[in-house]
Amino acid sequence: MKTIYKRPEVFTDVNTSYCGGCGHGIVNKLIAELIDEMELREKGILVWPIGCSVYADKYYKMDAICALHGRAPALATGIKRSLPDKFVMVYQGDGDMVSEGMAEIMHAAVRAENFSVIFINNAIYGMTGGQMAPTTLLGQVTSTSPYGRAVASSGYPVNMAEIMANMPGVCYSERVTVNTPQRITATKKALKKAFELQFENKGLSFVEVLSPCPTGWGKKPIDAMKMVDEQLIPIYPLGAFKSPEEVPAK
Amino acid sequence: MGEKVFLQGNVALAESAIRAGCKYFFGYPITPSSEVPEYYARKAQEEGLVFVQGETEVACFNMIAGTAATGKRVMTATAGPGFSLGQEAMSYMAAAGLPAVVVEVMRPGPADGEILASQGDYFQAVKGGGHGDYNTLVLAPCSVQEMCELIQDCFELAEKYRNPVILLSDALLAKMRENVELPGRKEQNCDLSWALTGCAGRKHNVMTTCGDGAAQWEKYNLDLQEKFAKIKANEERWENYQTEDADIILVAYGSMARVAMGAMKLAREAGLKVGLVRPISLWPFPVKAFEGLGDKTFLVTELSAGQMVEDVKLTVPHKENVHFYGRLGGFVPSPKEIFEQIKKLGVK
Numbered sequence: 001m002k003t004i005y006k007r008p009e010v011f012t013d014v015n016t017s018y019c020g021g022c023g024h025g026i027v028n029k030l031i032a033e034l035i036d037e038m039e040l041r042e043k044g045i046l047v048w049p050i051g052c053s054v055y056a057d058k059y060y061k062m063d064a065i066c067a068l069h070g071r072a073p074a075l076a077t078g079i080k081r082s083l084p085d086k087f088v089m090v091y092q093g094d095g096d097m098v099s100e101g102m103a104e105i106m107h108a109a110v111r112a113e114n115f116s117v118i119f120i121n122n123a124i125y126g127m128t129g130g131q132m133a134p135t136t137l138l139g140q141v142t143s144t145s146p147y148g149r150a151v152a153s154s155g156y157p158v159n160m161a162e163i164m165a166n167m168p169g170v171c172y173s174e175r176v177t178v179n180t181p182q183r184i185t186a187t188k189k190a191l192k193k194a195f196e197l198q199f200e201n202k203g204l205s206f207v208e209v210l211s212p213c214p215t216g217w218g219k220k221p222i223d224a225m226k227m228v229d230e231q232l233i234p235i236y237p238l239g240a241f242k243s244p245e246e247v248p249a250k
Numbered sequence: 251m252g253e254k255v256f257l258q259g260n261v262a263l264a265e266s267a268i269r270a271g272c273k274y275f276f277g278y279p280i281t282p283s284s285e286v287p288e289y290y291a292r293k294a295q296e297e298g299l300v301f302v303q304g305e306t307e308v309a310c311f312n313m314i315a316g317t318a319a320t321g322k323r324v325m326t327a328t329a330g331p332g333f334s335l336g337q338e339a340m341s342y343m344a345a346a347g348l349p350a351v352v353v354e355v356m357r358p359g360p361a362d363g364e365i366l367a368s369q370g371d372y373f374q375a376v377k378g379g380g381h382g383d384y385n386t387l388v389l390a391p392c393s394v395q396e397m398c399e400l401i402q403d404c405f406e407l408a409e410k411y412r413n414p415v416i417l418l419s420d421a422l423l424a425k426m427r428e429n430v431e432l433p434g435r436k437e438q439n440c441d442l443s444w445a446l447t448g449c450a451g452r453k454h455n456v457m458t459t460c461g462d463g464a465a466q467w468e469k470y471n472l473d474l475q476e477k478f479a480k481i482k483a484n485e486e487r488w489e490n491y492q493t494e495d496a497d498i499i500l501v502a503y504g505s506m507a508r509v510a511m512g513a514m515k516l517a518r519e520a521g522l523k524v525g526l527v528r529p530i531s532l533w534p535f536p537v538k539a540f541e542g543l544g545d546k547t548f549l550v551t552e553l554s555a556g557q558m559v560e561d562v563k564l565t566v567p568h569k570e571n572v573h574f575y576g577r578l579g580g581f582v583p584s585p586k587e588i589f590e591q592i593k594k595l596g597v598k
Contacts, residue, residue, distance in 0.1 A: 068338060
């Protein structure tokens, strides 16, 4: 009998700490599938953040390190400069990257570091219990914006995929989401492209994933999936903002 | 040992680090440490080095953590304000067991302060400037020659204990030019089975400093404490000068030890029995240096408001016999100035 589906080999038996309906688990599985398919397990180092994915180093049978909050791109710089032939993946959430670590991600892009960054944007702090993030939508209620995010006090949401596309050191920037099967397939394709680019010496490859957070948003999983369509995508449009074909090798 | 040369402290240190096999340097320019990154940048091509000027010390300290995680010898150099920015990563590297070397060139704080000589960052280096229960080895040279030798030892100690090590310099040592005999080339020779290199042919390695419940994290901490106890037992370094017959013993490290040495000579010429304890390892503090000296009078001199003096008081049996003299703001006292302080103490 032909095997048409199996659990990715790279996964350990550890249960994840993700809530039901969260996008992290979907993206973690896509990464695992790609590590298997691209035979990266023995050739790579995964760099995990502080946030809901803080325990992800336990989910993969792969060399891994958990960075300080926001510092994953700096830590990964030290790793990739030491091991330029290895696959280095950085995984960050929106609080980690856009708030605590904005300098580190921007300057990894400035230096055109040859690693891939997967950015999970759920417009909220998940791990710490649903506080406002720089990516929180205007009017969105969180535990630190109880009357809705207001421009007067908290300014505007940050569009990372567009910002990264404007950086000469970034060779690929695309925003995807995982709220439909079709979009999950598109996300896998984007991740694969980002991973492949590591070995072309073109600089940093960046994939932003809009991720539902039913717990943080106070919604049922199905309603959180709908909120991605109704509220997130109008502010954070899907699509490739920079294609690697436009970028020459360094 | 190699050739004799006349070199500035920072430059001699950088060359000795390269000779110790440290091919990776991540740094941010800050006076009075900038000649170290400049030297690495200049030598990068010729020596096959990796030099990156990071955007902040916050980033640079995390970059050295990354390279240390791959098992390579790596270093940064900074001064007061930059060292403060690096503390988050110091705590991280101590927790993760990452053997990076940090050169901290002290200048007078607090805040931006001045760019002259100081020893005001003793607490920060020795007591653990970051959060949590951890220690880093701290070595304090008093000459350009000793700086060259100790920086090479720093890499070996970092690997021996898988812990960050600080070389504590100051603006005077960093900028001073002296005759030195440069140390020879060293090869890395340690177990690297823990390093992140891609898990080909072995079980995967995971480094995390994120706890998994109180029981796990207490155990993790107790293991760290066990390591620190081992370092304390094995790595004390000091030099004692004429302490046996002394009535008054000066205690000084780094640049200040040079001044104290001059003061000791003036006192001896005047017929006063004065000795000197010079701590070289500041953590672990050289408790053994004070063995048999319990009844003496001590004068601790520092370029600070009084920091190491606390460790001396914790070490000797009669803390009322421990006196302090310090200068602030970048002033370095003359031997005569210290001699005047010795005279004030009188002789028993």
